[in-house]
Amino acid sequence: MSATPRRADAARRKADLAPMGRGRYRLMLGLVLLGLALLAGRIVDLHVFDRSFLQGQGDARTLRVEPIPAHRGMITDRHGEPLAISTPVVTLWANPQDLPDDRIQRLRLARALGQDLEALEARIERYADREFMYLRRRLTPEAAQRVLDLRIPGVHKREEYKRYYPAGEVVAQLIGVTNIDDQGQEGLELAYQPYLSGEPGRRRVLKDRRGRLVRDLAVLREAQPGGDLTLSIDQRLQYMAYRELKAAVDEHAADGGVLVMLDARTGEVLAMANQPSYNPNDRAGLDPEGLRNRAIVDVFEPGSVMKPLAMSALLETGRFPPDTRVDTSPGWMVIDGYTIKDVVNYGELSLSGILEKSSNIGMAKLTLELDDPVVPERYRALGFDRAPGTGFPGEAGGSVPAPMRWSSSQWAALSYGYGLSVSALQLASAYTAITNHGERLPPSLLRLPEAPAGQPVVEPGVADRVLGMMDRVVEPGTGARRALVPGYSVAGKTGTVRKTGGGGYQEDAYRSLFVGIAPVSDPRLIAVVMIDHPRGGDYYGGAVAAPVFSRVAGNALRILDVPPDRIDDDD
CATH class of the missing domain: 3.40.710.10 (DD-peptidase/beta-lactamase superfamily)
Incomplete structure (x- = not known):
């Protein structure tokens, strides 16, 4: 067969397929344009008509409202000498789901906290399905910062206050003590708990996805410090x-x-x-007989x-x-x-x-x-x-x-x-x-x-x-x-x-x-x-x-x- 007939057959087939090809092209183009139109419409809907939803979802992932601890009132003797004061401390906590599985990092964390690695890992495992666990409470700001400087994911801090009693055992039964949450448990600390404790404040902060503080945005309510108590004691x-x-x-x-x-x-x-x-400052091995104000x-x-x-x-x-x-x-x-x-x-x-x-x-x-x-x-x-x-x-x-x-x-x-x-x-x-x-x-x-x-x-x-x-x-x-x-x-x-x-x-x-x-x-x-x-x-x-x-x-x-x-x- 000569080349001329072959070219003629190809031309006929191309002519037969042209209408079908143009139809498909138009169909695909229409679908693409329709998709773009729907996408544009959704974007407009979300940004104009449903903006509050997006804002709320974004805020939920980045904005937090955190408490501002109130400074507990001081207890003094009749001449103003301190008998009970509050000092700033830092509590470290973690989201177990964000903590790294790397054993080296966990070992560094355990050492910085002064804890046993096996005990720490057992606690992490126990809280694995939760988003909060205490790592160490009432650390000095310096000790807490050494842990935070490790920059281990999932580790966070919370500022608190710890009660300190300068007179120690000398006036222990009268003053009483507070618990780890700074709530009065005995003595005058308990009797005047509402007066001494004050009212915690609230602040809005911006955090990243790992829970690290990015920026303080606003103080929603100022913390109201507790009142000072002046005793008759000399x-x-x-x-x-x-x-x-x-x-x-x-x-x-x-x-x-x-x-x-x-x-x-x-x-x-x-x-x-x-x-x-x-000694109210060191209650390890405390004899309950010593608690009573006889x-x-x-x-x-x-x-x-x-x-x-x-x-x-x-x-x-x-x-x-x-x-x-x-x-x-x-x-x-x-x-x-x-x-x-x-x-x-x-x-x-x-x-x-x-x-x-x-x-x-x-x-x-x-x-x-x-x-x-x-x-x-x-x-x-x-x-x-x-x-x-x-x-x-x-x-x-x-x-x-x-x-x-x-x-x-x-x-x-x-x-x-x-x-x-x-x-x-x-x-x-x-x-x-x-x-x-x-x-x-x-x-x-x-x-x-x-x-x-x-x-x-x-x-x-x-x-x-x-x-x-x-x-x-x-x-x-x-x-x-x-x-x-x-x-x-x-x-x-x-x-x-x-x-x-x-x-x-x-x-x-x-x-x-x-x-x-x-x-x-x-x-x-x-x-x-x-x-x-x-x-x-x-x-x-x-x-x-x-x-x-x-x-x-x-x-x-x-x-x-x-x-x-x-x-x-x-x-």
Whole structure:
């Protein structure tokens, strides 16, 4: 076949296919243009009509609202010395899904955190299906920055505050502690949690896809710092009281002890020490016994330290003139089958002598001469049947038995301090009625701008007379002589109480107490000392608790620059 016919056949085939080719071209071109039109329409729809959706999706991936931590308020003593402060710390956290699988990077992270690699990997595995896990809490900013400088994906920081207590164990039970989230858990930290904590703020930030901060955009709400709390405590007196109490507990191998010191003119608590104690800055191996503020939350039978208060009620009846004398021979008596004893047979005693010798027989005989329950009523008026009202969590209310339960023996026992329960703070507060001409002042853990109004409880003349009796209790040659303070007049009362347990009073377990007032001419201080179960041989209040008062009150009066009011020959 020649070339000419072949060319003719090709031309015919091309002519036959041309219409089909042009149709396909047009179809494909139309489809492409339609697709472009739809795409353009969708772009216009998204950018014009559905813009908020896109904006929201973008913001959800890049914008965050984060809390701004509020600075917790500071707690200070009455002179502004810090007792609890907040310091900035950094908490490191991670998104386990973003953490690298590279073992080398995980090893670097574990070392920087001071953790074991296997333990860290086990935690990452445990939180693998979540987006948040703590790596290390409350690091110093410098330590946290060393971890962040590793630039390991998925590791982030959060700024927080950590509580620090400069006075440590000295005032631990009163101040209390916060938990790891800086929320009050004990003591005044708990009592004033809403006031101290403040209000966290909020801020909007821009972050990249790995959660790293790119830019601060806006503060939505400023953080409101917590309020500062000024206590009535004088840190100088607190340190000194704690030191002397701890020394006494150690010396007598006691179970513990408390010391409460009040300003006699205002009712403010100047010192409140407890043993055992704990370090709130390092709670590893913490003994729960050290957490209790025994001065406020624990109650006990007070014993003979109640005799001056009972005597005030007896004197107000008018039945016992100043020259009254009571025969306490033979040093014991039986009431309702119970035997009441004195240490020895004191014979005939004056009213002052009953307090000086701490005669149970004398108090019981005076009380049983009356038909009215004046002693328990006086205890109620002094606040021994209710909480002191300081606001401290768990403060004890004490107890005075109800009238229908009284027998002659119970009535007598109340007069020398048995059959009721009180706290050390209640006891100290009750004696403000003796130092303030009959007006009891409510105790306060906060510094007061001025002295509060007192509640009349004791007749002024009677209160002054009882104070004079207590002055004669603390004299050379008396059982309370170890409470004497050189240069100052001291009024006080000792107490030695058997502890209960095993269904009754224990034979060899005591509480040693002393209540003291100084100086008598113009009372400035009231202090209660209680040593729980001394085992060093001595257990009488005059031998164990009174010396603690002497050292504490003597130092306190000099620190407060109170002028001496008694110059003795020995001085």
